[in-house]
Amino acid sequence: MVKLQVAIDLLTTEDAIALATKVAPYIDIIELGTPLIKSEGLAVITAMKKAFPDKLVFADFKTADAGELEADMAFGAGADLITILGATGDATIIGAVKSAKKHGKGVVVDTIGVLDRVKRAQEVIALGVEFVELHAGLDEQAQPGYSIQVLIDEASRAGVPVSIAGGVKLSNIAAVKASGVKVAVAGAAIYGAADPAAAAKELREALDA
Numbered sequence: 605m606v607k608l609q610v611a612i613d614l615l616t617t618e619d620a621i622a623l624a625t626k627v628a629p630y631i632d633i634i635e636l637g638t639p640l641i642k643s644e645g646l647a648v649i650t651a652m653k654k655a656f657p658d659k660l661v662f663a664d665f666k667t668a669d670a671g672e673l674e675a676d677m678a679f680g681a682g683a684d685l686i687t688i689l690g691a692t693g694d695a696t697i698i699g700a701v702k703s704a705k706k707h708g709k710g711v712v713v714d715t716i717g718v719l720d721r722v723k724r725a726q727e728v729i730a731l732g733v734e735f736v737e738l739h740a741g742l743d744e745q746a747q748p749g750y751s752i753q754v755l756i757d758e759a760s761r762a763g764v765p766v767s768i769a770g771g772v773k774l775s776n777i778a779a780v781k782a783s784g785v786k787v788a789v790a791g792a793a794i795y796g797a798a799d800p801a802a803a804a805k806e807l808r809e810a811l812d813a
């Protein structure tokens with residue numbers, strides 16, 4: 605079964621928990637977006653895990669250095685998964701994996717800004733990470749000509765556990781699923797919808813079809 609991850613790029617704990625409450629029945633992983641964590645600090649992680657102990661809480665730290673220390677901070681606050689940047693050196697990822705093993709949690713490598721995402725995904729899986737996020741960030745998505753098809757093609761040939769993040773929505777979720785991903789990440793398609801619960805439900809049903 606492909607897991608559905610909601611990426612919450614809102615700025616307050618109150619709004620994040622309100623959104624998670626609406627969509628929880630349909631999602632597996634609650635991602636606290638980088639701007640949310642920068643805005644609210646580690647407390648948002650603790651609050652979300654307390655509110656949803658049965659969901660995986662994903663702290664989108666996008667860590668670039670001090671991997672073990674930052675992973676200790678995220679896991680200590682209640683996160684189940686943390687992102688480390690694939691663009692950084694292996695030592696940072698190895699440090700975070702060490703922390704994850706200590707806490708019984710997991711590391712996800714975010715390939716934002718990496719030129720050869722597939723090659724980097726294959727390299728970092730060997731370091732013990734859970735899965736790799738093939739990711740086009742919000743700024744890359746805003747560039748003229750951006751298409752999620754690039755990520756879908758990359759997922760099809762990655763040969764290692766990956767997620768796709770970067771404009772996942774109802775019109776492309778079937779193709780995202782068919783690419784063989786472990787996790788589909790949807791942010792704006794859910795938090796920006798007039799009815800987030802309905803949007804999450806439709807994505808869930810498409811993944812389960």
Ligand SMILES: O=C([C@H](O)CO)[C@H](O)[C@H](O)COP(=O)(O)O
Nearest residue numbers: 611637638741770771790791792
């Ligand atoms: O990780 C993200 C971004 O860097 C801002 O935090 C997004 O959550 C991710 O790109 C998914 O967002 P959508 O494209 O809105 O689905």
